[in-house]
Amino acid sequence: MAEWALIFKTAIALFAIVNPIGVIPIFISATDGWPAKDRAHTANTVAITVFIVLTVSALLGESILEFFSISIPSFQVGGGILVMLIAISMMHGKQSTTRQTPEEAQETAERNVIAVVPLSIPLLAGPGAISSMIITAQQSGSFWGHISLALPIAVVCLAIWLALRLSMHIAQRLGTIGINVVTRLMGLILAAMAVEFIAHGISGLFPSLAS
Structure with a gap:
């Protein structure tokens, strides 16, 4: 039961971070004038790319942190702060600058692979989503717990695919x-999740505070 609760909670938090509805205006603008077939192909590519990036983050993220000698509690605090900044930006109705800097936007505007950059990375599978998956994978503990995180990732990617395929209708x-x-609303939910990340990280860095 606890594992299913974690999976459900992860899906809600990840949906809030990724925010498929919020990216619809950007998708429409980026694919303006494209035929329906090309829009559909782009939506497919975006969903698959986000799934791969987030799944790799969940499975290998902790090993990458160990390679750079970064403790999980430190990453929880840093990731929590990053997620909180995204949440605050969302609650103000703005696109978060932690996802994409103006320089990155200018550079990627000249590229042809719009489905991967910037739609998949960093607009959807950005630092906040990647941080969230690494932290959640650490909390899940076992190897099968890591594998089970593919389920909420798949659900969110399905939501991304549906949102982009139906983008014109949803926007209207x-x-x-x-x-x-x-x-x-997604920003408010995300802020609550960020507080939990930070609280877990601080208790890990300073165990005496938890007693």
């Missing part, structure tokens, strides 16, 4: 105000 239904409302 929600409008700018509707998309902003969804983004703010």
Whole structure:
């Protein structure tokens, strides 16, 4: 039961970080004038790329941290702060600059692989999502716990695929105000998750505070 609760919680947190609804206006703008077939192909590529990036982060992220001698509690605090910045930005109805700097936007605008950069990385599978998966993988403990994280990742990627495939219809239904409302609600949920990340990290760095 506890594992299913973790999977459900992970799916909610990851959905809030990735925010498929919030990326719809960017997707529409990036693929403006494209035929429906090319839009569909781009949506497929984005969903697959995000799945691969986040799954690799969940499975190998902790090993990468060990290679660089970074402790899990330190990463929890740093990742929590990063996620909190994204949440605050979302609650103000803004695209977070922790996902993409103006310089990166200018550089990637000249590239043809829009589906991978910037739609998949860093707009969807950005630092916040990657940090969240590494931290959650550490909390899951066992190898099978790591593997089980592929399920919430797959669910979120399915939501991304549906949102992008139906982007034109969703944008027409929600409008700018509707998309902003969804983004703010996701930001509020994300802020609560960030507080938990930071609290776990601080208790790990300073065990005496937890007693």
